[in-house]
Amino acid sequence: MPSFISDLLQETELTARALLDWGNHLINPTVRLGVTGLSRAGKTVFITALVHGLIRGGRFPVFDAMAGGRIARARLAPQPDDAVPRFDYENHVRALATERRWPESTRQISELRLVIDYQSRNGMPHTLTLDIVDYPGEWLLDLPLLTKSYEQWSAESLILSRQGPRAPLAATWHAHLATLNPDGPEDEQAALKSADLFTAYLRACRDERYAMSLLPPGRFLMPGDLAGSPALTFTPLELDGAQSTRPHSLHAMMARRFESYKDVLVRPFFNDHFVRLDRQVVLVDALAALNAGPDAVR
Template identity: 50%
Template sequence: MQLSDLALAPLDALRSTRSYIADITTPTLRLGVTGLARAGKTVFITSLVRNLVRGGRLPFLSAYAQVRILSAELTPQPDDGVPRFDYERHLASLTGAEPVWPESTRAISQLRVTLTFERTNALARALGPARLHIDIVDYPGEWLLDLALLGKSYAQWAADAMVMARAPARGGSADAWLAHVARLDPAAPADEAAAIRAAEVFTTYLHAARAKEPALSTVGPGRFLMPGEREGSPLLCFAPLDIAPDARIASGSLAAMMARRYESYRAQVVKPFFQDHFSRLDRQIVLIDALTALNRGAHAIDDLSHALEAALVAFRPGARGWLSMFLSSRIDRIVFAVTKADHLPASSHDRLERLLGLIVENAARRAETAGADIRTLAIAALRATSEARASRNGETLACIKGVPLSGERLGERVFDGRSEIAIFPGDLDVDPRAALAAARILPAGEAGLGMGLVRFRPPRLPPEGSTIEAQPWPHIRLDKALEHLLGDRLV
């Protein structure tokens, strides 16, 4: 070893200690991003990060508009055990020569963005720029359904699940499951093959119920719908049996086997998720694909509203009793956002927002939520359409135009993925109550509001060369969502 190396060593140590201290003294804000499958989580996070890191059009994010954000960069995440959100891959899909929507992801992931910013207060500013780590946690909304399991014994859960399967709203999707469970004797000796088969038929029913009405979401367990890394695990090999909520379960029976697995699922899957991830969140955004629900009528809207109610119970600040063991109730700000608002012209965005506000308000009242600051927004994290006008019988109609994905249909027409069309998606009623009532009277499955159910191609974005001046990505109200979620921590 040379003398110079020796002399340098303590300096290096000092330097790395300093950056270590800077790192641990930097405050962290943990932002949960959730929503059911295809609600728009991946696109939202990719666009959020791109807008911060490369710059965007964000007039409603005050720190950004006031040019106080000095830098934003991706830094290593603190939790080694959680997969990293694959930002670069999603970015590459969206910015390729033929842009495609990112592949959907099916489990939890995380990404850290570190902001350096100028404070608003002159005294504080004299101390130099401040830093904030934002840990973005992407997790399936389906997993929130499991919160309900924490408070129920196996027998209680099974009885509830049977009631739900028999509800008329299931519209026959549970028939095969009900026929199967009718042949199972809870008191019969425990049988592995029977348990596996029952879990399969039950899972098929859950998926069918959801495919029928995508907003349908109050049926769990969450990992049956979205297994994450648990796919095929014995922890998922149980199902409800037709028993009373206070049934006595004989040891060695099929019911006892199911009950034991249910307990393991709670202990090894549900509790760790709530303890390790959910309870550490500071802020939460819940993404909702409400356009689909509005198009599908009463059942879908009721399901949406139940799902929101369930989510709100999970976010209830200061929850008491057994729940508080898992929830620290730190979440003090929540955004409920209808995604893909670019399917409606600008004139309808406020209306859509008020409509969601009404649905959330009703759900919040029933869930007796108080305390967290809740905001509802209509957003498009990445806008795929632009505004257009058309005239019909001398009347000007607000339309949207975009390129539908190849294979999408509208009436008779099948799209080739190249031609642009303008659509008049219909008007939402100015009065949210009337709009909700109009959506409610639609028979399930009918494309009633006629709002562009076609999916559009992502917009053409410039390639991401580091030398090219970054161009802002088009979005709708993404900055308003960010202001509510982060704004108060950037002052």
């Protein structure tokens, strides 16, 4: 029952926010564009080039409005969301154009607002507000966790870790898991060591030699301020399918932290940002995937 009430309240909140956004859109037409992709996919360069081209009147031959001369001007506007960092457009332009280096990769969510004055096809003047939301692709890959139990995620992760090139990368972690008793008492040191080995396995999979993409939980690879917190200190366990969860067991400890990960990191991103997007651009490093082979996208 508490879960049902929580879900109902969450749905009510999302509906209310959607109605508010819809009302604001009627007064001030706004499109929220999400841009994401895994590390080194080119998100920062893509956004910087797009904004620079719109502001400076660059050539976009496949963009009908720009090619047809219907874009009068585009300009930056103040950041609309007080709780979201601004996309550092000016420094990224400086890095690319003046310092001749790649800008820093995306480590957190950021946002940039553009106001575009344009003419419709019938010649009427209009104004569109474009909010570009940049966030790590690892966060997008975490969203399926919202519909999974700890036991389901644990089983799927272990099966995947034994396939193809993942198996040797996970060998040390697997050896440690074999020493753990999920039904034994909860153990902080066991959780810490397991999480460290699990994270090392995920990092090895992400290495450019393998370039694997399906590596949830994504925040294990970019923990930020939550590094070492219980929400990032858990791992899959070897579980008997019929095994029940004994209170205060290692199994219960891991399951609780898995749910905390979703509550603290995944669900807020989904509720506060993802559901508010109107369009989504997903960038893929196709060459890295082709070089690594089919295992990179499994």
